[in-house]
Amino acid sequence: MRYGTREVLAGLDFDVRAGEVVAMLEPNGAGKTTTIEILEGFRMRSAGHVSVLGTDPAHAGEQWRARVGLVLQSWRDHAKWRVRELLAHVGGYYARYATPEIPRPWDPDELLDLVGLRAQAAARIGRLSGGQRRRLDLAIGIVGRPELLFLDEPTTGFDPAARREFHDLVHRLTDRERATVLLTTHDLAEAEKLADRVLILAGGRLVGDGSPDELALRMSGQAEVRWSRDGQRFVHPTDEATRFTRELFAQFGESVEDLESVEDLEVRRASLEDTYMSLVREYEQCGP
Template identity: 45%
Template sequence: MSSRAVQVRDLVKRYGKVTAVDGLSFEVPAGTVFGLLGPNGAGKSTTVKILTTLARPDAGSALVAGEDVLRHPGRVRRAIGCVTQKVSVDPMATGRENLLLQGALYGMPRRELRSRADELLARFGLAEAAGRPARTYSGGMQRRLDVAMGLVHRPRVLFLDEPTTGLDPEARADLWTEIARLAAHEGLTILLTTHYLDEADRLAARLAIVDRGRVVAEGSPDELKSELRGDAVHVDLDGTGSVEAALAAIARVGAVRDVVAAGRALHTRADDGASAVPHVLAALDAAGVRVASVRVSRPSLDDVYLRHTGRTFGEASAPGHAREEVAA
């Protein structure tokens, strides 16, 4: 396999009048965790469906493990593992039976498959529960089994589509640890889609921020955050006063820049946030606008998203703002 495990060029996918993926391009270095970060409806899951041969693009091209997803879909399927948003284990089968069935679908020799199943059950902490029906597993255990099923045939590229959605914090942290270990110690390429900012920051060596079916920024989390010099200043207004008046007041403060409103929250940037806050509060007070809270922070991926899209990640994910992804 080349140094690029996944190569995507100008990918487009439409469902009727809805353009789910709109000229999307990115590359995934082999042996790394690459994140597709975006709010619900950004086009992440549709992209994964195309890369795993479950949907055909309307335009553009994609190579996975060196194989064209349109010309050689069978070769792509043999080279990848895929863990979808919804847990795909058979609830009536035991943990071991789920793994054996998955491996049999890939034509693995029986002896090798049994050994591989035992190895994965032990690795994911499921050995003691291997003989129990999967329906008796907790949500975290079912998700770990799901990931193990994606690995049973030793894929070169593993797709994890929103793998921690719905998990409790402890189960989520456990899965983070396993994902990081897979990339660090086995040289596996992992393409992770997520709408969790902390998950992308923690796991991805590189990531592409996706908005409305397009890549708006790409790089390592540290590279993307370092582009935003200085501090982020966040001001929450109380229920009175005009947001427009607040925006105008802060815009006149020479110590800040890039002022954006999201509801009754104002976001701006300053070279020295602590020094800028008194000037911001004074300007708002003079404009008759009351402040509920103010905080200063170092740049985050939310600030990166805000810079490139003009709205916060939370605002983009809110009902009525996120586009609906249409199922293939």
């Protein structure tokens, strides 16, 4: 993707498999939003090949759109509508395209139960709390039972409790409906919790692709075993943390007193945050 002479995306190449939850991470301005808009069919690419559910989104029709769900980062319209009323209205559009391959939309009451808004069914949307509004955003995004769901910064502005509830809701959705999810977020803990795979973008290029554990292992094959004994702090890098820990205890004997002399024992592996920061710094230092 180019804007004039500026290249926003360059050689970006990845697949998302059916049933996966994939998180896309990036520093600001690395091309994430442009990528998502191309995949959703909202932005024309400058070159290259894109296939979403077997169709080029740049030329997709309404039946293709009926198979895709979107939860935008911010959506604050329809304030005077009532919750159930809006879900029934939006679901009516999807019902037009129901076929043996494209399921009928959710029944509004079932959907309200799924997202935890049954008590707010008759409430005006403008009176919902932030967490309730985000649940409604998700309900609107999945009312058509999409095969593929795009979540753009879904928990921006959430407190920890609301974020945890939203994560549980997404897991229930993917487990129950077998939907594929492409998630964009700046929250590394969120990506680690929700995603089967993580894509890391920097400078419009893909610099990391794998599960959170795979990426961490790729960046740091060794774990660190840390412990204290007799007032001293020890750190030991190892490829075999379990075996080393067993040997550590064997070294100090088997009595309760000997074992208790080893304090503050922990095994630390590279986190997704470590991996993310390392890959981005490497790109910034070395360039494409």
